[in-house]
Amino acid sequence: MGDVAGYVWYYANIGTLTEPSYAEGVQLLLESGKPLYAGTDPDAPVTDFTVLQGNRAVPACADFSGDGNRDLVIGDATGGLTYFENSGTNAEPRFAPGRELARLSGRIHVATTDLNGDAVPDLVVSQVGAGAGNQLLLVETQRVGGRPTWTFPGKPIPLAWIPYPQPSVSDANGDGDEDVVIGSSYGTVYLAERSFVDHGVAEATIVGAERR
Numbered sequence: 001m002g003d004v005a006g007y008v009w010y011y012a013n014i015g016t017l018t019e020p021s022y023a024e025g026v027q028l029l030l031e032s033g034k035p036l037y038a039g040t041d042p043d044a045p046v047t048d049f050t051v052l053q054g055n056r057a058v059p060a061c062a063d064f065s066g067d068g069n070r071d072l073v074i075g076d077a078t079g080g081l082t083y084f085e086n087s088g089t090n091a092e093p094r095f096a097p098g099r100e101l102a103r104l105s106g107r108i109h110v111a112t113t114d115l116n117g118d119a120v121p122d123l124v125v126s127q128v129g130a131g132a133g134n135q136l137l138l139v140e141t142q143r144v145g146g147r148p149t150w151t152f153p154g155k156p157i158p159l160a161w162i163p164y165p166q167p168s169v170s171d172a173n174g175d176g177d178e179d180v181v182i183g184s185s186y187g188t189v190y191l192a193e194r195s196f197v198d199h200g201v202a203e204a205t206i207v208g209a210e211r212r
Contacts, residue, residue, distance in 0.1 A: 001025075001059070002038070002055075002059050002074065003057065005037065005042040005057075006037035006042055006054070006055030006056070006057045008027070008038075008057055008059050008072065009025040009027055009028065010025065010026050010027075010028055011026075012026075028093060029095070030084075030094065030096070030097060031087055031094050031095065031096060031097075036072075036084060036095050036098075037055065037057065038055055038057045038059075038074035038075070038080060038098065039054075039055025039057065039076035039077065040055060040078055042055065050077070050078060053077055054077060055077055055078060056076060056077040057076050058074065058108065058109045058110055058166075059073070059074045059110075060072070060075075060110045061112070062112045062121035063121065064083065064085075064120075064121060064141055064148040065085055065086075065147070065148050066120070066146060066148075068090075069087075069088070069089060069093070070086055070090055070093070071083065071085050071095075072084040073101070073110055074098075074110070075107075075125065075126075076107075077106075079103055079106060079107075079127070080100060080102075080103060080108065081100070081101045081108050082098040082099065082100050082101065083098065083099045083100075083101050083148070084096065084098050084099075085099075101150050102125075102152040102153075104125070104127040104152075105127050105128065105129050106129040107127075108126065109125070109126045109165065109166045109167060110123055110124065110125050110126075110167075111123075111124045111168050111169045111180070112169065113178045114178075115138055120140075120141050120142075120143060121141060122138070122139060122141050123137075123138075123139040124137075124138060124167045124169060124180055125137040125139060125154075125167075126166065126167050126182075128163075133158060133159075133160050134158075134159045134160055134161075134162055134165055135156050135157055135165075136157040136180070136192075137152065137154045137155070137156055137157075138154050138155040138157065139151070139152060139153075139154035157197070157200065159182070162182060162184050162188075162190055163184050163185045163186055165182045165183070165184060166182065166183035166185075167180050167181070167182050167192075168181050168182075168183070169181070172191055173191070173193065175194075178194060179191060179192060179194050179197070180192040180194075
């Protein structure tokens, strides 16, 4: 999980899947041994409201590079989306310096699922404001020479009615495919069923009108 400063913490399940129990959190580190963080320098002087509200890191974890080790893509409250490749192992992860994937607007939340059925994890990203409105971005992952690449903005899905959308992925309705469950800043949770995520809503055509 991410924290408000932008650091990321790992909690190992030392129990079982049916009876989980978690070890004390461990802060994830870069190859250099310094703490991994997303966003602006957590020690930077507070000069404006963006810095004051913190980085609010939101990590998505998957093997994006295809080497068997789980990597991170992290959204933050400054509009950043950053990729950290795991150059260590799953048991003892260490991460390469971050590679910025996109500079978006507002607070960025990210989740991961296989959108196109190619067995490569893709990104479900939410952004807010700056003229774009609230929206999801469905961004497919391509591997070029073992290096994951992403092209933004991907496929946008407008979510103007959801304040600060926060996506996660789950087969919420039990029909065998993964849906997008969207939290919001005002306590309401929304379900984007997979058919809506893949195809949207058909555009209506006016076939006639009459005055009463």
